[in-house]
Amino acid sequence: MSEHIHLTPLDRISVTDAAAWHQVVAASMAHDLPGVPPPGPGQIHAQLTKPTLDSHRLTWLATGADRVPVGVAGLRLFTSPGRDHLAELELHVDPAHRRQGTGSRLLSAVVAACRTEDRRSLIVEAPADSPGEAFCERWMFRLALALDHLILRFDEVDGDKVRRLGDAEHPGYRLTGWTGTVPDDLAAAFAAAKNAMNDMPVGDLDYGSVDWDADRVRAMAQVIADRGDTLLTIAAVHDDGTMAGYTEILLPQGAPPRAQQYDTAVVPAHRGHGLGLWLKAAMVQRLRAEHLGVVEVETDNAEDNVHMLAVNRELGFRSYRRTREFQLDLPTA
Template identity: 80%
Template sequence: MTPSVHVNPLQRVSAADAVAWHQVVAASTAHDLPGVPTPDPGQIHAQLTKPSLGSHRLTWLATAADGRPVGVAALRVFTSAGQEHLAELELHVDPAHRRMGAGSRLLSTVVAACRTENRRSLIATAAADGPGEVFSERSGFRRALTLDHLMLRLDGSDTDGLLRIADAEHPGYRLTGWTGTVPDGLAAAFAAAKNAMNDMPVGDLDYGSVAWDVDRVRAMAAVVADRGDTLLTVAAVHDDGTMAGYTEILIPQGSAPRVQQYDTAVVPAHRGHGLGLWVKAAMVRRLRDEHPGVVEIETDNADDNVHMLAVNHRLGFRSYRRTREFQLDLSAT
């Protein structure tokens, strides 16, 4: 007999809910993604309760008959123009309680919420060739994109080579950087450069596009700060005042040794000058100077993003795992 599973919507995520959520995510991550750090309960509470950019979040906790947490689901419902059709799912089931209906119950609840929210596309991420991939394909999702995750060890990379790249001259361009919100004098140029991300490879995902303006880049920085995280940016500025390219790093709250690459982009009119390599090398130097406790940078690229993969490999990033993006076309189900 299959044990009963109760799916409970979390109208307000309490500290106790965050502890239960962490318990499930930690067990799921350790099983499916060994070596990948799990956010602590405080970080999870912030992620689930603080406002997100251009979206709102719905959450559910699945419990066994005795009240033990066995699964969680979070649905990010996008609200920005160009993405009103889209929702993104994060779903975890404790490995000790899999094949008992918790994942299917959570997914059914999420799909119903997507229909209520008038979504046509639901996307989710799973480790390549892992149980999440099997579950996704059995549940009607189609494979839409493969991501190559890469890691750079700052204590083992070629310091002299990175410094040479960061110190190389690029006539007509200068480097600048900031922490958190972009300075007022660069805000308009940064917003314009952000729109270069709209041509990044997304495979067969129905991802839509986002129009960046000054208000949106400031709102993004505020969201990151409100979670307790730190956002670092290094940018290349042309002599005419145009921001030609930039790279961002997210440092999770606390003193995490691993940081996450956010966006890296070069504006089309300025491509072909090595600016992506330049700003990323300069960011590595900045991390070493300002955040010596950071020892790893994790990034990911679509497996057909040949140019950025080449940039990252030249900097010393090495592939260490792969994930896949799946999409459920709700209009066909």
């Protein structure tokens, strides 16, 4: 059946292309991830057309004989030192058009592009026990990391406990927060704290490392703003001026009710003082006070990240689904 599938590389994304992409992704997620809100049309258009940080994208649209969109693939090619060996795949096939070779055709195009771009590692995320997981196993991707997704629903949270945790005093530390780009006087300290994420558990993923500096944290915030999303940050600053930790929340464009947790990190020298729980509780307080349309927060943790899972569960997060990160190791010349 795959001979009836037509693959088109999308060099310039039109409004029609973005609408077709959204159609496929929404159908795929409704089937494989019921209860998980799919990205809206505006989010998809921004994802496909706005610049990314230290990377570029290749995209393909698969259509049937009647030119109906049946599958999509997006390949993010990282370009920064330490990650320029890496590519990240997003692949969806409309459930009504599966088992006709569409996914395999898309993956073949992706692998060929990875070889052209001299990539040795291709990573992809799939819901646990899903058709995507079976597809990865069939094509010899190896399981590299297991993730537990958790939800904090504000109508179920213990408000008194959150206030107690968020208002707790931590001698030697103070909280500060901002929206969007970090203030100039905190940029260098924030970049140094960002580098603490390089020791987060990544299982067997060949994920490389990221070297953060003040310019890079500003550029990241700009990328998020350009695609129409809002980034909220709360940080713990030590009396000596160093940033001890931070937590970030992403509010997707269109003000959907579910916010997404971005990074939470505590610098190694400041761990063991309860700062992670303090930061996250303060962020929940901020969301409930300033963003009344948000009713829940989703986060994910590696299943072996015992400490952060304990922090999230103490705050009231509950597990609700699992995903798997797979990696395909590609031969290099």
